[in-house]
Amino acid sequence: MAKLTFKRGARDSFFEALFTIAKNDRQVVIVSADCGAPSLDQFRTHLSNQYVSVGIAEQNMVAVAAGMALAGKIPYVYAIAPFATLRCYEMIKVDVCAMHLPITVLGVGAGLSYDIMGPTHHTTEDISIMRALPDMTIYTPSDSTMAAALADLTYKARRPQYVRFDREVFLSIYTETGDFTAGLAHLREGKNTCIVATGIMVHSALRVADMLKKSGIEMGVIDLYRAAPINQDLLAKTVAKYNTIITLEEHFLVGGIGDAVRSTMADAGVTKRLVHLGLPHKYLFEYGGRRNIHELTGLDDESLAKKMAKIAKEKVK
Amino acid sequence: MMTIPALKEKARWVRQQILEMALHAKSGHVTSSFSCTEILVALYHGGVLRVDPKNPDWPERDIFLMSKGQSGIGLYPILADLGFFPLDDLNNFAGKGSHISVHIGKDIPGSEIVSGSLGHGLGIACGWALADRMDFTNRLIVTLLGDAECYEGSVWEAAMFAGHHRLNNMVAIIDRNEMGVLDFTECSLKLNPLDEKFRAFGWDVKTIDGHSFEAIFSALHDVRSRRTEKPLMIIANTVKGKGVSFMENVRFWHYRVPEGDLIEAARKELAQG
Structure with a gap:
């Protein structure tokens, strides 16, 4: 059988960098709403104790992450962007921002990147609503180098954060020595x-x-x-x-x-x-x-x- | 350990505090706090929960999550009585500079979460219980939910999760007073059979009289040594407004505080116990 291959985008660079971080800090956990990525498979196979699937249940995804954060974990919740934000918005408000917990929301499918899948999967209002939350930091990586750096940045920041990933594989803009603390x-x-x-x-x-x-x-x-x-x-x-x-x-x-x-x-x-x-x-x-x-x-x-x-x-x- | 009569007296005192706090603030969910008074007194004064008022963040403490955050007014007198914060703080309930209000806010010693929006606590409990299992931390994660809170879909997302992961370090108690905001639950939207629903989601379910200390302790006596891998659900049958006859099971009282002659009438009933 032919070997399946996939294009590695910003999301994959992020997960690869996060995998290295998670190997060294067992408090880092991924809570996924049945949302996958080939680059996430290594968590499921090699760090299975740091990977939790909640099923397609984004509200519970955030609540479970909040409980884990209160217990000392550093959770990353992961779902398709409109569901990781709009679907569980009130959970993010109360369980993440109001309690200022170190939870990073990872949404894949920024903007129109789920192109032919239609408006249910497009994410064209997430910046508006996430900006409205006090305490929330919002990143949109524009290439894979930045995405990998954001894994480290979000891990160290320990606060409410949202990273919105495109699904496309972008051309490189930045060099690996880039510093992304400036915000622009x-x-x-x-x-x-x-x-x-x-x-x-x-x-x-x-x-x-x-x-x-x-x-x-x-x-x-x-x-x-x-x-x-x-x-x-x-x-x-x-x-x-x-x-x-x-x-x-x-x-x-x-x-x-x-x-x-x-x-x-x-x-x-x-x-x-x-x-x-x-x-x-x-x-x-x-x-x-x-x-x-x-x-x-x-x-x-x-x-x-x-x-x-x-x-x-x-x-x- | 307090005796049952002493616990009953404590419950009567808690209800008096709830009434006075609500009268002072002209606000507060009196009836839905009266319905869970014995449950809270049993958990705290009855010695079910391992907590340390002098060290609220004690790493080995049991975790209690008040998911029905509107009953914060029922929790504060207990926490204050145990010494988590001064009893005097109750006199400024929801007042300027107060750290305790109608719904549970931040930084209240002895309280773990912000609560007031329903359907959050059980999911948070799931995460906490799972994290504890990952870290080999041995303690109880106890959550109190309102029965009408179970209309929230997130409760069932969490129930499914807890059952699947066999989180037997979790205990959930439902204050089953059979009333929501406007109506009786079985009239507005049937919740029954609540026990069978949770059993189907993988829980060990016990149904008890939620105003009987004997029944509460009986349901929790082996809570640290249960032989099942299932999370424990206790459906505590209660009466909304318990303790003041004219408020019991009357739809009008969900978010109302007695006025006029009814103030003294309520005080009198609670004084008599």
Whole structure:
């Protein structure tokens, strides 16, 4: 029989790094709502005493993790992103945030990454609701190197955290020496306009910036990989040189990173022209793949390049 | 160890405290706390739970999780009486600067969890019990649930988990007063047969009179040496509002505090015991 192979994405890099951590600290446990990953199999086979399946029962997943955390464990709960967040939101509020427990929620399927599976599996409002929780730290890794580093970062932080993984295998952005404590990275210097993106849209931003460079427009690109809490000082400092900020997310605009950037800049007293790009505020029963939905919603590279070129050329009052 | 008459007297005193605290704050779930008074007194004053009021975080303590967080008002007098915090704190129940309120908040000595939203405690107990087993920690994890709390689906997610993992270090007690907020459970949405449901989920189930100390102790006498691998469920049949006749089994009283002449009438009944 042919050997089955799989593509290793950010989630797999995270689990591989976490496996090494868990081998050395037997208090680290994974509580899964019947959600698998080939990279998770090593937990099930080699660290079976540190792996718990609750079945497809996300509320109990969080409650069980809370009990384990109260007993001294360092739990990571794992499910498909909409179910790991929306389905058990009140459990996360009360059992994780209100008690400030060291639980990390791992959600796979950020944005539209469960493409043809439809809106039940799309996760287009998780940043909004998780941002609303006091105490919650939110990460969206934009490549595998960052994801692996987040295993260590979340392990050491011992607080309520949420990591939202894409399902796609991304091109590498970062080198292995990267430090991800800052919460954002200024990946590309531009002139007047800068894109602030997260997750898959960081890759779109980089491609669009390349496209626009050919027409003489130099766009900056910031990877906002930590949507909460935003590093206010660094964001203010980084955007200081630009007059226009375009936020870009594969998420609803209500409460997403655009809103987060806007309120952070307002709090910092930074006044810039802000343009928010993201998904329309409706559930998209559109199929044919993620790229097709991007084309329908204007988030494909060509549409973005067109929009951003126009924005960059507009005079800022 | 306190005698049964002494425990009955303690239960009467606890109910008096519950009433006075609720009157002071003009708020509190009096009747659903009256229904579980004997259960709580038996657990704490009756010596079922191993706890140390002078060292609330004692690592070897038994764990008690008040899943029906609205009955915090019934737990606080017991914790204060045992010395977890000063009795004077009861006089400022839900007041400015108080650490005890209608639902169970943070940092209350002797209380393990934030509680008030239903359907959380049993799942937390499952995690705690499983973690204890992983770490070879030998103690009891005891949870008190309301019967109407069992409408929450999360209770059944946890029940299934506990049964599957044979968490026999877990004890759950259901305060079966047969009433929810607005109505009797069997009228609004049938819970029965509750015992058979938990048995089907893999639990050892005992049904008792939840106001009888003898029955409570009988159900718990071998709780540290049970020969079954099943978690233990005690369905404690109780009366909502127990102790004040005009509040007993009357739908009106879920979240009400006596007013006018009824205040003295309630005090009188509790004074007589």
